[in-house]
Each structure stands twice: as structure tokens, then as C-alpha cells.
Amino acid sequence: MAEAHPVGFQYVVEAKNRGAKIIHVDPRFTRTSALADEFVPVRAGADIAFLGGVVNYILSNEKDFREYVVAYTNASMIVSEEFQDTEELDGLFSGFDPELNVYDQSSWQYAGQQHMGQEEGEAHADRETASGLEQESHGPPIPADVPRDPTLQDPRCVYQILKRHYARYTPEVVERVCGVPEKQFLAVCEAWTANSGRERTTALVYSVGWTQHSVGVQYIRTGAIIQLLLGNMGRPGGGVMALRGHASIQGSTDIPTLFNLLPGYLPMPHHRQHETFQKWVDEIRHPEQKGFWANAESYAVSLLKAYWGDAATAENDWGFGWLPRLTGDHGTYQQVLDMIDGKIRGYFLLGQNPAVGSAHGKAQRLGMANLDWLVVRDLFMIESATFWKDGPEIATGEIVPSECRTEVFFLPAASHAEKEGTFTQTQRMLQWREKALDPPGDCRSELWFFYHLGRRIREKLASSTRDRDQGLLKLNWDYEVHGDEPSGEDVLREINGYRVADRSVVSGFTDLKADGSTACGCWIYSGVFKDGVNQAARRKPGREQDWVAREWGWAWPADRRTLYNRASADPEGRPWSERKKYVWWDPDAGEWTGYDVPDFEKTKPPSYRPPEGAAGVEAIAGDDAFIMQGDGKGWLYAPSGLIDGPLPTHYEPDESPVANPLYGQRANPTRKRYERSENPSNPISEVFPYVFTTSRLTEHHTAGGMSRQLAYLSELQPEMFVEVSPRLAAERGLEHLGWAHIVTTRAAIEARVMITDRLRPLRIDGRVVHQIWLPYHWGSSGLVTGDSANDLIGIVLDPNVLIQESKVGTCDIRPGRRPTGPALIDYVNDYRRRADGDQ
Amino acid sequence: MGTNSLYGPLDPAADAGYTEPPPRMGFFTDTSVCIGCKACEVACKEWNAVPDDGFNLLGHSYDNTGGLSADSWRHVAFIEQPAAPAPPAVDALAVAGGAPAAPDFRWLMMSNVCKHCTHAGCLDVCPTGALFRTEFGTVVVQEDVCNGCGYCIPACPYGVIDQRKDDGRAWKCTLCYDRIGDGLTPACAQACPTQSIQYGELDELRERARERVTKVEGARLYGHDPDDGVGGDGAFFLLLDEPEVYGLPPDPIVTTRDLPAMWKRAGLAGLAMAAAVAVSFLGGNR
Amino acid sequence: MKDRAMVPPAEFRSYYGRPIVRPAVWHHDIAAYLFTGGLAAGSALLAAGGDATNRPGLRRAGRLTALGALGASTYFLINDLGRPERFHHMLRVAKLTSPMSVGTWILSAFGGAAGVAAGAEVLRLPRIGATGGYAAAALAPALATYTAVLLADTATPSWHAAYPELPFVFAGSALASGAGVGLIAAPPSETVPARTMAVLGAAMELYGAHRVETTKGILSEPYAQGRPGRLLRAGRTLTALGVAGALLGRRSRVVSALSGASLLAASLATRFGIFDGGIASAKDPKYTVIPQRERLNR
Numbered sequence A: 001m002a003e004a005h006p007v008g009f010q011y012v013v014e015a016k017n018r019g020a021k022i023i024h025v026d027p028r029f030t031r032t033s034a035l036a037d038e039f040v041p042v043r044a045g046a047d048i049a050f051l052g053g054v055v056n057y058i059l060s061n062e063k064d065f066r067e068y069v070v071a072y073t074n075a076s077m078i079v080s081e082e083f084q085d086t087e088e089l090d091g092l093f094s095g096f097d098p099e100l101n102v103y104d105q106s107s108w109q110y111a112g113q114q115h116m117g118q119e120e121g122e123a124h125a126d127r128e129t130a131s132g133l134e135q136e137s138h139g140p141p142i143p144a145d146v147p148r149d150p151t152l153q154d155p156r157c158v159y160q161i162l163k164r165h166y167a168r169y170t171p172e173v174v175e176r177v178c179g180v181p182e183k184q185f186l187a188v189c190e191a192w193t194a195n196s197g198r199e200r201t202t203a204l205v206y207s208v209g210w211t212q213h214s215v216g217v218q219y220i221r222t223g224a225i226i227q228l229l230l231g232n233m234g235r236p237g238g239g240v241m242a243l244r245g246h247a248s249i250q251g252s253t254d255i256p257t258l259f260n261l262l263p264g265y266l267p268m269p270h271h272r273q274h275e276t277f278q279k280w281v282d283e284i285r286h287p288e289q290k291g292f293w294a295n296a297e298s299y300a301v302s303l304l305k306a307y308w309g310d311a312a313t314a315e316n317d318w319g320f321g322w323l324p325r326l327t328g329d330h331g332t333y334q335q336v337l338d339m340i341d342g343k344i345r346g347y348f349l350l351g352q353n354p355a356v357g358s359a360h361g362k363a364q365r366l367g368m369a370n371l372d373w374l375v376v377r378d379l380f381m382i383e384s385a386t387f388w389k390d391g392p393e394i395a396t397g398e399i400v401p402s403e404c405r406t407e408v409f410f411l412p413a414a415s416h417a418e419k420e421g422t423f424t425q426t427q428r429m430l431q432w433r434e435k436a437l438d439p440p441g442d443c444r445s446e447l448w449f450f451y452h453l454g455r456r457i458r459e460k461l462a463s464s465t466r467d468r469d470q471g472l473l474k475l476n477w478d479y480e481v482h483g484d485e486p487s488g489e490d491v492l493r494e495i496n497g498y499r500v501a502d503r504s505v506v507s508g509f510t511d512l513k514a515d516g517s518t519a520c521g522c523w524i525y526s527g528v529f530k531d532g533v534n535q536a537a538r539r540k541p542g543r544e545q546d547w548v549a550r551e552w553g554w555a556w557p558a559d560r561r562t563l564y565n566r567a568s569a570d571p572e573g574r575p576w577s578e579r580k581k582y583v584w585w586d587p588d589a590g591e592w593t594g595y596d597v598p599d600f601e602k603t604k605p606p607s608y609r610p611p612e613g614a615a616g617v618e619a620i621a622g623d624d625a626f627i628m629q630g631d632g633k634g635w636l637y638a639p640s641g642l643i644d645g646p647l648p649t650h651y652e653p654d655e656s657p658v659a660n661p662l663y664g665q666r667a668n669p670t671r672k673r674y675e676r677s678e679n680p681s682n683p684i685s686e687v688f689p690y691v692f693t694t695s696r697l698t699e700h701h702t703a704g705g706m707s708r709q710l711a712y713l714s715e716l717q718p719e720m721f722v723e724v725s726p727r728l729a730a731e732r733g734l735e736h737l738g739w740a741h742i743v744t745t746r747a748a749i750e751a752r753v754m755i756t757d758r759l760r761p762l763r764i765d766g767r768v769v770h771q772i773w774l775p776y777h778w779g780s781s782g783l784v785t786g787d788s789a790n791d792l793i794g795i796v797l798d799p800n801v802l803i804q805e806s807k808v809g810t811c812d813i814r815p816g817r818r819p820t821g822p823a824l825i826d827y828v829n830d831y832r833r834r835a836d837g838d839q
Numbered sequence B: 001m002g003t004n005s006l007y008g009p010l011d012p013a014a015d016a017g018y019t020e021p022p023p024r025m026g027f028f029t030d031t032s033v034c035i036g037c038k039a040c041e042v043a044c045k046e047w048n049a050v051p052d053d054g055f056n057l058l059g060h061s062y063d064n065t066g067g068l069s070a071d072s073w074r075h076v077a078f079i080e081q082p083a084a085p086a087p088p089a090v091d092a093l094a095v096a097g098g099a100p101a102a103p104d105f106r107w108l109m110m111s112n113v114c115k116h117c118t119h120a121g122c123l124d125v126c127p128t129g130a131l132f133r134t135e136f137g138t139v140v141v142q143e144d145v146c147n148g149c150g151y152c153i154p155a156c157p158y159g160v161i162d163q164r165k166d167d168g169r170a171w172k173c174t175l176c177y178d179r180i181g182d183g184l185t186p187a188c189a190q191a192c193p194t195q196s197i198q199y200g201e202l203d204e205l206r207e208r209a210r211e212r213v214t215k216v217e218g219a220r221l222y223g224h225d226p227d228d229g230v231g232g233d234g235a236f237f238l239l240l241d242e243p244e245v246y247g248l249p250p251d252p253i254v255t256t257r258d259l260p261a262m263w264k265r266a267g268l269a270g271l272a273m274a275a276a277v278a279v280s281f282l283g284g285n286r
Numbered sequence C: 001m002k003d004r005a006m007v008p009p010a011e012f013r014s015y016y017g018r019p020i021v022r023p024a025v026w027h028h029d030i031a032a033y034l035f036t037g038g039l040a041a042g043s044a045l046l047a048a049g050g051d052a053t054n055r056p057g058l059r060r061a062g063r064l065t066a067l068g069a070l071g072a073s074t075y076f077l078i079n080d081l082g083r084p085e086r087f088h089h090m091l092r093v094a095k096l097t098s099p100m101s102v103g104t105w106i107l108s109a110f111g112g113a114a115g116v117a118a119g120a121e122v123l124r125l126p127r128i129g130a131t132g133g134y135a136a137a138a139l140a141p142a143l144a145t146y147t148a149v150l151l152a153d154t155a156t157p158s159w160h161a162a163y164p165e166l167p168f169v170f171a172g173s174a175l176a177s178g179a180g181v182g183l184i185a186a187p188p189s190e191t192v193p194a195r196t197m198a199v200l201g202a203a204m205e206l207y208g209a210h211r212v213e214t215t216k217g218i219l220s221e222p223y224a225q226g227r228p229g230r231l232l233r234a235g236r237t238l239t240a241l242g243v244a245g246a247l248l249g250r251r252s253r254v255v256s257a258l259s260g261a262s263l264l265a266a267s268l269a270t271r272f273g274i275f276d277g278g279i280a281s282a283k284d285p286k287y288t289v290i291p292q293r294e295r296l297n298r
């Protein structure tokens, strides 16, 4: 966190100065470790075993916050008889289809709900479209009435299932799998549990060290399970905090740049699953289900009204037919492979540098070299625009500049300081920025580009009567412009939503209607322009308001700073403790009150119980704190929605030097692999004996486009390097500041050697495992250049969200520089042959 | 010049002739909360338009700046301190039958800067008056007066001030003289996320530091004491190890403390010289 | 200061062995300047003595050398500054705490006087020559010794530590070099005082240098090792040869000249040795840390 979120880390420092204990779990000692009270070195890719061990510690010592767990989680829910756990199936859950590598989730359901699982063949489509990601907040289908055992004794209740599932994650096993000494592990367990409960809360912070794995989603699920068991969710000082990446990466999931989502986590319709508007909407709101998704139709209709204005009518299903449809996997990695295969002819690249930043650099570059045209909009002339003349494939002869067919159009972009708009940060908070200066020369904002691109395309198509063009032609495409620059505030107003009749802004998503009388660009952002005021532009300093600082920026939904904050009060609505009071029920006023906007219906008393057969918001009981969930509860066990299982289980990464010490099933069986000749994986082999992980340096930014172009940053970390422990250096004959090259079955890259005690070997399952660390910021252009770590990495994805496993792989490291030219290909092929021979 | 003009506790602005100067301003750099982000280095360069310092991988942990220089007025030091100097042998790990014990390892970081000494050697020896004392008690080079004689450079007991190769003149931190006069915080302190760099009235900072040092294990203050060899630093530090570990002199003394003695010795030598000549010529024996 | 062990304590620590204080950025221009300044001073004294005791050979050689050496000094100084127009910045202030400022004024005043003396010598204007010559001689000790303060008044460990003796080394060296000029240029009949001056100067220089090289504990080390060590040893040898020549070669013009040259070379070597020794002490952090640590631990 100190490395990649230094500004946010000030609060960790502040907390530490006030007595908080900071524990850092990471494969290597970083700037974060330097300030932490305790550093726990862990093997990259083994955190589920670590966290599973914590779950086991909590359950076997009964350290859970029982009252919270019973009231607010699904611990007491009874799971179907048909469910079989990994314990029984040696690492697989029930329902596995070994041919398609997916699960039929029917058997995972709560008792009596098996029909809620997917229909025939759905599992495969869900996996292709990463529908798990769509579930990010709208929740999979779950009915309100589930059999429960509040005593938690029923052997089929979630609590008992959890207990059995994690029983084997003992401290010894944690040590064997993760390399964390038992004593240190137990110290972490003790600290975490001792600092949770009524009077205290513990926060869990993670970022891409947890996500970029073939089991990334399950990493985070394990963290969430612990936080739920300890009562750390929905309470001040608690939570699971996802530190986001690029400045508005949160914003770009809310109003997504993802292929399978529409704004506000509405799923992109699938051509087969969502043939009609009604089917699509029902899939989101699940008619008999409880919770706020029941109003999804209002959000969906309002979105379509925002897109198509008057052209969207009840008769034409609000223009649903004009929405594009998913037909399968259109994720970025599939697209790159499609480019290689010649299936994609043109490509827009905006604010991304896949030639350096995306896994399997060579595939990225070969794909882009096989297009008719490529538009790159960026601040700088990055590798993704110049790969055809200076990429590593030029030397190997795989790309010949004079023959490369791709026509590259480089369009200079305005930077964040040169345009107005919002950033949405980690806390779901929108912050408005003014434009500080005009962009230089031909640089233009994204808003400008898309507005005029749309305008021009619409002009060109104006006379078209083809069906496929109608969606474009009917678009509501008029925005206030200043000169030729569209107004960002005008766009934000549309995102907020307005009444179609008089264009008056709505004050929140509860104002949205399903009858076409409102339009809203993103329902979760509704309220950001409440009262006609740009709420995101509020900047009252923290010292001039209370500690929740609600007059700074605006957080979705409804300016709520902590989600599910109903859980900060006990089931009766009283604060769990004076110290940790946040939102509570005021019986005299008959409403919820507190420091934050209550995440609950304001006047629904804690004692409220829904009438028989209720659905939607009405079905939410007075103690259902997790109001977006179909059952109102925090999920320890996920009866549906996840592609790879209802409970997190330790699997080895796609590439690891050891077999799975826990189960016969080695790696995540549903992980997404693209089995093609250019995308091999390293087998378990002495040829690739070391584990490597990649990450960031404070001094550079991601693919380096924004840092390697700047002298002040480049001088701070001027060269690609690799960190190794003194012992590995001795083993391989590496010299400090000398050259080394790192080899996988995809590539060999070179780097200067940094020998440091910050990396240390671990003992894993009876053998010494060395870990190597690489920053991934270097590429072939800029003030400082170097080989790209991503060339080493293959394309293997988490099945739920299609994120690449770039945090762990196996490799070899040797002293000296790598071969150059075609010899490099031979060198790598030779490694591959030897590794395969080893099998 | 007052009695303590060359050595000892002193209010430097008053000594320099300012009547009713504003409070003395300075830095308290608390290295125990430094995260080595180098925002201070970059902010300083941005604000002061300092050129880059070359692209050299030094292998000194994450320090590729090396030290303060004409082109780096803030410098973040990185010190890796393993518990044992030698790494444990492979067998030790195997014999232990388990993973190594929790490592006792420290990574110290510290943002260094000009000390704006009460008795500034650089300023004392400057023959042109290019270096001067501001009303805030800080020490600043006037770039249009500096003639590049380089005398200030070896005179600084901290090795701070330095000559820029291309123009020969001396450059260093100005304590953002062009900002603090307008009531702004110096760029480096403004950029520091963890408040490792604290800017303010020196008296107040010393007070704060006195309190902080009692709360951090193994902490010591450096440069805070008006009775030290330079009369106290305008920019002082809380350190977690001995100063020399960070590249700081353990007990700096302003060179000019001894200047009267030096002139005396020079006078004596001069007299001896004159006497020798007299003896040579007047000693008879033609 | 007491004698200290030459061996650094084992637990000496530093930041990657990087220097703590910054070595002077001066090039060998300044080392050369130390020599020419001393030479100018010694020559001026020689000239004044010659004038007073009616030895025109010594007077003439001294006055001309003084001016020549002064010219060289000015050249070296300006060369080191990089740009001639920067020199005058120093004449805008006079600052007692800055040996360079003081030195600039001394040098300027001396320059004027020496110029007058040499001009008068060439134009054969005895009165004016005497005024200029005595004025220059009066300033000469200051000119010869301020450079010692110039070096010592720094944080350069081995220079600063040597401040009590450095003026004597420089004064002695200046005398010896002035004497050398006399031995080379004046007729043998006039050279007796020059020989005495050589002996006295050499004694002063050798005594000072010996103390610098032996009594500064670890800070003497840089003067004994490497290039500075070699230069200082060469200086000592050349001084000894020069003095021996001066004492034994009275009759021989050739031996006199050789011994004069030897004294000049000795002075040059000594200056470079002192200069380089200081630089070496600044480059190695142990010379900053160890003495300061010892001071703290006392």
C-alpha cells in the first residue's frame, strides 16, 4: 500500500501513531512492510491457505462474533443435501463437468432451492461471459425463505460446512503451504481476533496482489468470510478495502469499460440468455427475490431512456433491441487471440498500453501487428503505438516493419489536468476536478473525441435504413458544448438522472421510474447532482466537519460512506458499543440515524418482519443488514454466482513448483486457459524451479507510459531490475548490479540484479522455494527502456472476472544477458523442450 | 557580529541584522514515518525547476539519487538492515525443519535536505555574499551573485551544497524562499504524504520532536540542539540509527568556529616568515 | 590533539561508503595557485631583502618573479572560476569570515604593489620601486599564509585538522620557493641570504609537514597514502636536496641553480600533496565519521 497508494497510506501511518497494529502479508519486504508492526512473508499464490487457516482458527476456537454471525450472515442457512465439498471429492465441488471445466451449481444451493441453479448449458455461457463479474453488486438469484438453524448445529448449515471445509487448514498446513512459521501465523490470528468484536474492528486491505491470480476472486472471498465471522463488515474501522488502481478505475467499473456490463452493474444482454427485455430485467431483479434489485426495471428503463430519449418507448421495449448482445467471451485476452487469428480487423486503444502492461507481451504485439487499423489515443507515443518498429519482435524477425500491415493512427490525448470531470476512488467516492489548463496542440479529451466521433458517424449514416445502424442514429446525442468541447457537468447531470418531462434532476435512484418518465445514465450515481448541485465538487476540509466528512465529494449509493452500515448496530438497532457507534435506530424518532446515511430504509424498525409471500424491498426484514443480497445476509457460503465454487479452497497457481499439498486437484479446475501453441504453461519441472511475482514501484506507473517519459521519475528507478535473495544469488552465481536473464516458456528477458534480504527463501512442503521479484514498468520506448516482465507471463485467467494471473509464475534465472535476435527464440524453445522432457 | 556569531546558540536572523524578523522557520523530518515514496524529491524539482540528476542505477537499495547535490536538493536514503550480516546457510533452513524464524529486518528511509544551520559554514565562507541569511533564518544562494568559486562546497559540514557542472555555480535547497514568504508550505513538505517532513516555526517543531522522540522506540533527535557544533539545524531529524548510517556526520562543527584561531596561527606563521627573512638578510656574513 | 591509532575501529559505518562532506570541487588550478601565491610572496620578500641590503640581482629576480607568479595566480584563479567576469563579484564585498574574500583583497593589494615594483624595476625607477617592493613584502606573509586558512576553513577533515600547522607549512614553502628563485637567478655573490632563507623555510615547512603527517591521528593518514603521500615524500626529498645544494654548492652556479629548482619543485609537490591529501580525506567517509565519533565518545 505504501508503494502503490502512498497518499492513502498516510491514514495507515496515522492509525499506527494512534496505536493501531499494522500487519503486512506479502511475498517480499516492501515499503509497506518497513512501516508495519509485523511483516509476514508468504509464498505468492498461497493466500487462500493462509486465510483458510485463519477461518479455521476462528471456528475451532469459537472466536467468531456469534451474535453478529447469526443475525447478519448466512451461517444458519441449510444447504442442499446434494452438495459435496472438496473434502469429499479431493479438491472438487459437486457438479463438475470435466469436459467443459465448469460446475453445474444446482447442488450448491440452499436446501429446497436446487432449481435456482443454472439451466442446462448456462454454466458454460456464464463462464464465457464472466457472469460472476456481473454479479459484483446485483447478487445472484436467491429466494427469501430459506430453512435456517439459528443454533448453528445442523450438520448441513453453512456454519458447520464451513467448519468442516476449513478443518484441514491447520497452522502446520499453513506453514507447509505458505511458508509462514506456525508461531507467526498464530500471532496474526490472535491479533486479528483480539481486535474484533463489539468494541473493536479490524480492516482488511488488499489490492492486485490478491486479484491477479487464477483464484483471485476466491482470495477476496476468504477475506470477506473472516471479516463476516469477526463482525467487521458494515462497521467503522472494519471492512474489506479494495485499493483500486488507475485514478478512476472504480469509475470505470461503475460506468464500465468492461465488455459484459452496462452502467450500474446491469448485465450486458446475452443473445441467448436475454432475448427479450423482460427476460433481461427479470434476470436482474429475480421477481420473488427480496432486496433492492427488485427495482431493477426502473434502473434499466431509465438507462435506456438516457441512451435513446424519445425514441425509447414502452412499445419498442425502450430500445432494448438496439443494445449490442454478447455472444461469448469478448474479454481483452480473447480479443488479442482473435486478432492473431485475423478475426478482428480494427481496434481502439484508449489509455492503455497492452504491449507492455498486459500479460503475454508477445501475443499482444503480434495481435496488434495483424490488424487493418489501430487507433491509439494516449498522452505519449507508447509501445502500443510503436511496437511495429521498436518492439522486441523486430530483433527476432517475428515482426518486419516494412511488412507489418497495421495502420496505426496516433491521436494525442488531453491529460486529467487538461479536462474537467470526476474520478471515482476506492471508497466509491466521486470527486470533481476542474480543468487546470488547456491541452497543448492537438490533444483532446476523451469526451471530445467520442462526442465528435459519434456525431460524425451519425452524419455519415444519416440516410441509412439498415437495422443495425438504428441504435446509433436514434441515440440521444446532444450535450451542452463550450466551443467544441462537450460539458462534463452536462454529462454528469444525465448520469444523475432527470425527469423526461421537464428535465429536472432527480434526487436519487428511488425517484427513478419504470414507466419511461425518468432517464438516468447510471442508477448508482443517481443523486450526484441532487438539487441541481454538483455534489462531487464539494470540498469542505475534514477539520471543518465530523470524522465521517460527508461534505467532501459524493459516494455512491446515495452518498453512503460505509456500505451495509445497518450492521454497525445490533439486531435491535442499538450500537454494538459506544466506541463503535455509527448508525442506529432512534426509537423515539422512529427512524435510523447516525453519522452516515443509513444503508437501510429510514423508517423500517429493527423489529419489522415481512409478511408471508413478500418480495423486493418489502421482504427485507428489520435485521437484514445486507440489503442488496437475495437473502439479506452476508455470504459466508456462496450458493450461486461464482464459477469456481461456493467456498474458497487452496489451489496451486497455474504455474507452481509444487503439487497441491492439500488435494489431488492441483489448480483451479475452472481457471480460464487458452490452449494454443503461443500460450504454453510451464510444467512442474526442475527447469523452472523458481517462483516469480511482479508488481509495482512507487517511482513508476504501470506500463510506464506516464513515468518513463518523465525525467524526474525515470531517474529515480532508471533501469529494469530483478530482486533476488542472497542465497538464490549464490545458488545461481548472480552478482549485485550485474546482468541476469529470466526465462519462462514464453520468453527470456534481461534485467540488472538487485540482491536483497527483502526477499527470502521459504520452505514449502518440505523443499526450499526461492521467490524472485520483478517490476513490470519497462518497455522499449521512453527515457529509460528495458525488457518487459509481462513478456514472461502467459494468459491464464480467473474464471469469474477474467483477470490474468500476473502475480505468480515459475521461471529460471541465469547470470548474464539474454541471447538476442532469432537465437532468443531458439533459447526459449530449448527451455520448453527440456521442461516437457522432464514431465 | 554578536558574541556567538561564529559558534554557539544564536538567533541567526537577528544576528544577520534583521530587526524584528518573523519566527525562524524550518523542518522537522521524522524518518520513522517516511515511506520512501520520494514525492519530496520530485516536488522539489518540479517547483524549483531543478534538472534531472542522471539515470544511474546505483544498487543502493532503492536509492538511485545517491545523495544531495546541485541537482537534487532533497534526497531519500534507503538502508536495508538485516538482523544477521551473513545470510543463513541453506542447511540451516533444512535442519531447522521449518521456515526461518520471523526475520528481524529493518528498512530505514530518510529524506535529507540542507540543514539551514544556525552557523552555516557555507554562508560564512562565501566571498561574494551570494549566500545570505533570510529573515526566516534560512540560508539561500542568490544565483545571480554566485560566481562559482566553489568555496561553500567543502565548507559545509554536511556535504550539502554542490556545484552544478554546466554553469559552475552553487545550488541547494532554498527552503522554498519563494513560497514561505507567501505563507505557503515548501513544496517537499507539501507533497509528503505521511508528514515525515513537517514544516513550521522551529521552536514549535523542536517541541513536537521532543515529544515524538519519547514515543518511538530507538529514536533519537539529530540537529535539534542549539548547543551543538553548528548552533542547531534549521532542518533537524528524528533518526532510528546513528547519523552516519544515513550519511550524516555524527558530530558536525562549523568550520568557522576555529577561524579566529586559524587567523592567529596564520599571523604567527606570517611573523615567523618575516623574521626568517630578516634573519637571512641581516644575519651578517655577506 | 593527541596522537591516535591509525587503524579505524572495526564498527565504522557509513551510507554505502559514500562521502559525507563534499570534496572541494577545485581543480589543480587551485593547488597550482597555492604554489604560485607562495612563490610570489617568497619572491617579494626576497626582492625586498635584496633591495634593503643592496643586492640588485636578488631584487630584480624577486620583483619580476613576484609579478610573474602573481600573474599566474590570477590566471589559475580565473580559470577555476570558469568565467573571468565572475572575478569582480568578489570585490563587491569584504568579509572577514571568508578567507577567500580576505585573500582576494590581499591578492589585489599585493598585486598592485608587486606590479609597481616590477614595473619600476623594468623602467629603473628606484624610488617607486622601493615603495612598491616594500609594500609587496609587507603583504607577502599574509599572501603566503592566508591560503592555509583558506584550506583549513573547510569541513575537509584533514585540512581542517591541520589548521595550526598548515600556515607554517605554507609560509616555509613560500620562503623556500622564494629562496629558490634567488639561487637560480641571482649571481652567486648575492645568494648567501637566499641560502639562509632556504634553510629556514625548509625547516619551517618540514617541521609543519611532519606535525601534519604525524599528529592528526587518522586524519594524518591521507597525507601518507597514495598520491598525496608520494607527493609529500617527493617534496621532502626535494627540499632536502635543495637545502643541501644551497649549503654545499655555494661556489657552483650550476649546483645553486639546481638546488633552487629543487626547492621550487619541492614547494610545488608539497602544495599538491597537501591539496590532494585533503581531497582524499573528504572522499572517504571514515575520515569524517571516526574522529567525530571519538569526539562524541570522549
Ligand SMILES: Nc1nc2c(c(=O)[nH]1)N[C@H]1C(S)=C(S)[C@@H](COP(=O)(O)OP(=O)(O)OC[C@H]3O[C@@H](n4cnc5c(=O)[nH]c(N)nc54)[C@H](O)[C@@H]3O)O[C@H]1N2
Binding pocket: A001, A003, A004, A005, A025, A026, A027, A028, A030, A042, A043, A044, A045, A046, A047, A206, A207, A208, A209, A210, A243, A244, A245, A246, A693, A694, A695, A696, A697, A698, A699, A700, A701, A702, A703, A807, A808
Ligand atoms: N506508484 C504507483 N502507484 C500505483 C500504480 C503504479 O503503477 N505505480 N498502479 C496503480 C494501479 S493500476 C493499481 S491496480 C494499484 C495496485 O496496487 P498494489 O496491488 O498495491 O500493487 P502491486 O505492487 O502490483 O502489488 C502489491 C503487492 O502484492 C504482492 N503480492 C504478489 N503476489 C501476492 C500474493 O500471492 N499474495 C500476497 N499477499 N501478496 C502478493 C506483491 O509482492 C506486491 O508487494 O496501484 C496503483 N497505484
Ligand SMILES: Nc1nc2c(c(=O)[nH]1)N[C@H]1C(S)=C(S)[C@@H](COP(=O)(O)OP(=O)(O)OC[C@H]3O[C@@H](n4cnc5c(=O)[nH]c(N)nc54)[C@H](O)[C@@H]3O)O[C@H]1N2
Binding pocket: A208, A212, A245, A246, A350, A351, A352, A353, A354, A356, A357, A358, A359, A377, A378, A379, A380, A382, A413, A414, A415, A416, A446, A694, A695, A696, A701, A702, A703, A704, A705, A706, A776, A789, A790, A793, A806, A807
Ligand atoms: N505483470 C503484471 N502486469 C500487470 C500488472 C501487474 O501487477 N503485473 N498490473 C495490471 C494492472 S492492475 C493494470 S491497471 C494494468 C495497467 O496497464 P495499462 O493500462 O496498459 O498501462 P498504463 O501504462 O497505465 O496505460 C495507461 C495509458 O493511458 C495514458 N493516459 C493517461 N491519461 C490519459 C487520458 O486522459 N486519456 C488517454 N487517452 N490516455 C491517457 C497514459 O499515458 C498511459 O500510456 O497493468 C496490468 N498488468
Ligand code: SF4
Binding pocket: A004, A005, A006, A007, A008, A247
Ligand atoms: S498518484 Fe494520485 S491516486 Fe495515486 S497515490 Fe498519488 S495522489 Fe493518490
Ligand code: SF4
Binding pocket: B114, B115, B116, B117, B119, B120, B121, B122, B123, B139, B155, B156, B157, B158, B159, B160, B161, B172
Ligand atoms: S547544511 Fe551546509 S549548505 Fe546547508 S546551511 Fe548548513 S552549511 Fe550551508
Ligand code: SF4
Binding pocket: B125, B126, B127, B128, B129, B130, B131, B141, B145, B146, B147, B148, B149, B150, B151, B152, B153, B169, B170
Ligand atoms: S560558489 Fe557561489 S555561493 Fe558558493 S561560496 Fe562561491 S560565490 Fe558563494
Ligand code: SF4
Binding pocket: B043, B044, B045, B047, B048, B073, B074, B113, B172, B173, B174, B175, B176, B177, B186, B187, B188, B189
Ligand atoms: S524546501 Fe523547497 S527547495 Fe528545499 S528541498 Fe524542499 S522543495 Fe526543495
Ligand code: SF4
Binding pocket: B033, B034, B035, B036, B037, B038, B039, B040, B041, B076, B109, B110, B111, B188, B191, B192, B193, B194, B195, B196, B197
Ligand atoms: S515525501 Fe515524505 S514519505 Fe515520501 S520519501 Fe519524502 S519524506 Fe519520505
Ligand SMILES: [Mo]
Binding pocket: A208, A244, A245, A246, A249
Ligand atoms: Mo490496476
